[in-house]
Amino acid sequence: MRKAGMGLLVLFFCCCLILTGCGASSKGEPSLVVYSFKGENEQISISNGVIVLTPNEEIFYGGDLTGKQEALSDVVEYSAAFYAVSGNEQKTLLSSGVADKTGTGLDISGPMGKIAGDIISRAQIEDLQNGLFFELKTTGINGEQHQYQMQLTLTQVTKHDTN
Incomplete structure (x- = not known):
């Protein structure tokens, strides 16, 4: 019985040694890279956006949207989208929409949500440096439609390998 216990202990340590080398290889790339983004124009602003x-895993946090005009206070329907432009291609990263059928209006300010999955590869992050955009389409109580677009500024937060 004692030999079987000792054999299991040796087997356990061997498995631990083998599995410690099975982690993700950095191959010169950091294991964690974090970017923040923001943008602002006369009508709207996005702050506290994060890409991890x-x-x-890849996680895209849309940050916080703030409406800066009184015209944005009588919105009954809106759609918001974050997208990347590379060459002639436009890739939607995160989109959402809200409609108020009561006619009282919506507050467009607030968190824009998040998404995780296969969204942005490390190779595509270079395209986002000058090609990350936000678009807001609104419909007012009177039925008038507006479209607002702005380019977002991307900043790398992590500067070194965090292994």
Whole structure:
């Protein structure tokens, strides 16, 4: 019985040694890369946006939207989208829409949500440096439609390998 217990202990340590080398290889790339983004124009602003890239997951936090004009206070329907432009291609990263059928109006200010999955590869992050955009389409109580677009500024937060 004692030999079987000792054999299991040796087997356990061997498995631990083997599995410690099975982690994600950085191959010169940081295991965690974090970017923040923001943007502002006369009508709207986006703040506190975050992109997190790990070897296993990509997370896009849309940040907070703020409406800066009184005209944005009588909105009954809106759609918002974050997208990347590379060459002639436009790739939607996160989109959402809200409609108020009561006619009382919506507050467009607030968090824009998040998404995780296969959204942005490390290779595509270079395209986002000058090609990350936000678009807001609104419909007012009177039925008038507006479209607002702005380019977002992307800043790398992590500067070194965090392994």
